[in-house]
Amino acid sequence: MQTPSRQDRRKSRTREALIGAAEALFAARGPDAVSVDEIVARADTAKGSFYNHFADKDALAREIARSVRGEIEREVGAVNAGIADPAARVARALCVFSKFARQHPDRIRAISHFHSGATDPAAPLNTGVRRDVTTGIESGRFSAALPDAAILLVIGTVQASFHRAILAGEAAMRRTTPAMAALLLRGLGLKTTEAESVAQSASDAVFGAKGRTP
Numbered sequence: 001m002q003t004p005s006r007q008d009r010r011k012s013r014t015r016e017a018l019i020g021a022a023e024a025l026f027a028a029r030g031p032d033a034v035s036v037d038e039i040v041a042r043a044d045t046a047k048g049s050f051y052n053h054f055a056d057k058d059a060l061a062r063e064i065a066r067s068v069r070g071e072i073e074r075e076v077g078a079v080n081a082g083i084a085d086p087a088a089r090v091a092r093a094l095c096v097f098s099k100f101a102r103q104h105p106d107r108i109r110a111i112s113h114f115h116s117g118a119t120d121p122a123a124p125l126n127t128g129v130r131r132d133v134t135t136g137i138e139s140g141r142f143s144a145a146l147p148d149a150a151i152l153l154v155i156g157t158v159q160a161s162f163h164r165a166i167l168a169g170e171a172a173m174r175r176t177t178p179a180m181a182a183l184l185l186r187g188l189g190l191k192t193t194e195a196e197s198v199a200q201s202a203s204d205a206v207f208g209a210k211g212r213t214p
Helices: 006-029 036-043 047-053 057-079 086-103 105-112 124-139 147-167 170-187 192-207
Strands: none
Touching: 006 036, 006 047, 006 057, 006 105, 036 047, 036 057, 057 086, 057 105, 057 124, 086 105, 086 124, 086 147, 086 170, 086 192, 105 147, 124 147, 147 170, 170 192
16 A cells, blocks of 8 residues: 655644644534634634635535534444344444444534435435334334334434433433433334343443442
8 A cells, every 4th residue: 555645644634734724623512503614723724725625615514514424423333343243232322323423422413414315314424224113024023103203303312311421410310321222223113121221231232331320
């Protein structure tokens, strides 16, 4: 593999600086209240450099959303590797989103302002949840007359969970997340005892059993 040139490394650093600056500013005030001038000033780079990397502020915002969502999806994929049960997969995904939000609150705040399509069941970014919900319904694991309604239930619960994770303390987040996962699974048709068992196992897989709080 060819070693990146000095110019390529400089371009990469500039791009990373612009993304980091935009994430911080978007998280604090939202993208509509942030100008390109503010982004380049925080990144300590020239305004012309911005347009070498991004067509406009919206393009930068989309790149941030794509990057953050991609990172979360990779973590979800890792924790769900080898897991076939749709209920366990959905519960583990919720736990991963909560954990990520707790660890990276500014990144979640930044993308929450411009996460276009987040509540569209057919949106590409919802491919994973759509697949798991559809599999769950077709296998009889979930009971839902309308698949789109079930997908929206998952999306809404996940969004509420990661926003709560940002605001709550670590201990509160670890108590709330499996409880929300259990309620979600009950909404999808699992009986209470099983929903609570699957949710707790998912929490243990993501947070670790030692992280349980009384």
